[in-house]
Amino acid sequence: MIKFLLKGLVRDKSRSWIPTLVVAVGVMLSVFLHAYITGFMNETIEMNAQFFNGHVKVVTRAYADEISQIPNDLALLETDILVNQLKVQFPDVQWFERIHFGGLVDAPDSLGETKTQGPAMGMAVDLLSPTKNEVQRLNLYKSLVRGNLPQKPDDILISDFFAQKLRVNPGDTITFIGSTMNNAMAYHNFVISGTLSFGAMALDRGAMIADIEAVRFALDMENAAGEIVGFLPAGFYSSKVAHAMQSDFNKVADETDVFSPVMLTFEDQGDMATFVNLAHYMGAIITGIFMLAMSLVLWNAGLLGGLRRYGEIGIRLAMGEEKVHVFSTMIYESLMIGIAGSILGTSLGLFFAWLLQTYGLDISATMKGASIMMPTVIRARITTADYFIGFIPGVVSTLIGTALAGIGIFKRQTARLFKELET
Amino acid sequence: MTNNPIITTEKLIKKFPMGKGEFLALKGIDLEFNEGEFAGLIGPSGSGKTTLLNIIGSLDTPSEGEAMVLGQPVSQLTARQAAQLRKEKLGFIFQSYNLLAVHTVFENVEFPLLLLKYTPSQRQKMVMDALEWVGLTDKVNSKPPALSGGECQRVAIARAMVKKPMVVLADEPTANLDAANSHNILKTMEMLNKELKTTFLFATHDEKVISYLHRKIFLIDGKIDRDELIK
Incomplete structure (x- = not known):
């Protein structure tokens, strides 16, 4: 039975390759965007650190x-x-x-x-x-x-x-x-x-x-x-490391002497704490919004994929396959597609992010006259999160889309499905 | 044919919601089908023949009354029991064949046997036997899009017959076929009815099908108009 279903999955391009590619594209964009935003925000932090604030x-x-x-x-x-x-x-x-x-x-x-x-x-x-x-x-x-x-x-x-x-x-x-x-x-x-x-x-x-x-x-x-x-030796700002150093250094500072040296972190200067938080949350917010949008697309793809198979599902039910079995095979299929698409999309997303991280994108021509300190070379930054963040829209959304389509089919009376099958 | 009723319907009523009211598709049907019958429910669109076929096929349940199919009351079957009944004892043939386009002829016919968990060697023999009945042994590796309408319907018959069900339900099986193919298909089904003693129950208004039937049950507006047994 598994072999039979796998054959169908592989042979039916609109059921396997196309959804996998849709998932892969969505995941690729999510991963790339996350790495890009992380890179851009960190470059901005680093530029301010290099010129003014230090880590x-x-x-x-x-x-x-x-x-x-x-x-x-x-x-x-x-x-x-x-x-x-x-x-x-x-x-x-x-x-x-x-x-x-x-x-x-x-x-x-x-x-x-x-x-x-x-x-x-x-x-x-x-x-x-x-x-x-x-x-x-x-x-x-x-x-x-x-x-x-x-x-x-x-x-x-x-x-x-x-x-x-x-x-x-x-x-x-x-x-x-x-x-x-x-x-x-x-x-x-x-x-x-x-x-x-x-x-x-x-x-x-x-x-x-x-x-x-x-x-x-x-x-x-x-x-x-x-x-x-x-x-810092890592080459980029780490709030945790900076604050640990600060505590270590300032614990011996003489609080009564106004000329005693004290250590400030990047975040202690001006509005940089807001910016660091913004960088942290902005990446999460923008990526979250994008992933939500991608989730809707992939959810829709899963839904359409399920609905497109009304005919096949009707036949399988008529042959005596149980609804639970039909539903579970649909879920397994979408899981396979989600995982395959997410692996492919994550690989592609990481590759493009790596290109942008290594070579950068010079936008100095468009930055003439800019009144804020922003990097003129945009670079992505690949973090650990980029290795798994794409699996959220890739697997979960596809799974939810298929599950919803499946529930629709599941709740439909078999005879009604049959009627739709015949029309 | 034996005098052994395998399907009985008693005061069968089926209502469908329609707007704020209800539409009465079947208005108290009492019928009995014996093992090995080659019978047809005949009537115009909306006469209730497909509804009756769906209830007998445990694809739908009656609103009132009861249908006993192979000793099982359809209205009391759980979804799992209904699926089990269809899987083991019933075969279906549809107007538009409904073959799985990405699977070969062999795989399409093999599908019901996969559900019944036959071994690969058993499946191989049973599928080839079924394809031999319908004369399609040379098309085992073809896929449905490469077949003619008549060939597709013959694959559908092989799929319905491969597990040797006790009852085959055929809803307008010749509607998409030309006259020559229709006769071909009907002859095949008639042959299988004789050789395997399978009960065939048709829903049709096609004269070609009607001419082959051994029993003709005419339905008008959800009621039996007349029930003719052809000697």
Whole structure:
């Protein structure tokens, strides 16, 4: 009997291959979409982490309270010791000192008079060390539009948009006017070594990147830094790991000393907790909605498949096959189709997600003028969930569709089925 | 034919809901069929012949009265018992053949035997015997779409007869066939009736079928108009 039913299943393409393909396509889209959304949301988190927040960040307690103001007067001191302590306590994490600073940039003409001026937001990072870790982390090679990366301490990179606004070019000197960490006025001349395009207006409007030692000198911040950012060894943010590190580090912090260092996680900064939650739930919500839609399609396919077989079912009942047996064979068939389609669809979905994860999709052309920090290369990210998430619409929906169709047939009087069979 | 009633109906009434009221399809049918009969329920559309055939075939139940089929009261059978009765003792032949298109002739005829759990070697012999009765041994591996209408109906007869049922119920079996094929089919069924002593009960209004019947029961508006036994 099983052989007989299997033969029918394999030979009847509209009962086996086509439903399997429909299931496979639905599952493939579900898996791919889940991996894509996970990837996109995580890329956005990572981009913000790389430029601003780190996966974790060590600052003074007072700095943490005013973090949106970038209060360099509350910066960490003797950071070399602190970095070494962090490297001992968390050896797998990469630690970098950074200073965020703001001020006015003055571009002189050939006579030394002010040609143009503009407000600028700067970030001081280690640009000159041989490892070039920060250069790679900030993707500066790819972001370079004109000129070169800094070779000397006073070399600076500014955004290409900002350079055009100031009418300056690589090789020109600009003067930064700001305040030192002691709140005295600071002047410092930098030479523009190159211009950058980050692809996000938030950065391109007035960003500059300088070597941390030059900025320390300019802002009178010797052996100091606004913040020490840490990046987890996995390469992406993990709330669990970050919070474990935070508890470990902060348990020895002196709560009475406003200058004692404290660790903040990515989520502790600005609205990032909301974004991390959004990333977490958004993926689930969008994928859930899509899977619901796919479930309806597959349910419908299962329903149609069942209804299309009225004739065959009528005959089988007339021959004396019991309704329960007919119903159970329909369920087994849909289970086989659901599993086969889900395996095929998951494989295809993972393959396309892998392509997008490995090669990425460059959307920088469409991101010009974007005012939020978003990745310009979309990458999927395959997670464990992607290996089984497709089975929900693939197997369950097909099964429910068939079961509902089967119940309709099951409840119908045999004679009525027969009448429909004859018409 | 023996004087051994295998089917009896007593004051059989069948009502169908129609709008707010009811439609009376059978209005108190009293009938008796003996083993080996070649009988037909004859009447125009709506006369109740198919309804009566469905009740005898345990595909439907009477609203009132009783139908005893091979000693079993149809109105009291559970779904499982009705299926068992159909599986073991009854054969069906339909107007539109209703063969399983993706299965071969052999597999179509074999299907009732699979339900009865015969061994493969038993099935092989029984299917080939049935195909020999209807003259289709050369078509065992063909599939229904490759057969003519007459051949399809002969496969359907083989499928109904393969388990050697006590009763075969045939609802308008020649409706889709031309005259030559109709006579061919009817001769086959007549031959099987004689050789295997199977009771054949037709529902028809086809003159060709009527001409072969040994007993003609005329139904009009759910009632027996006349019951003629042809000597």
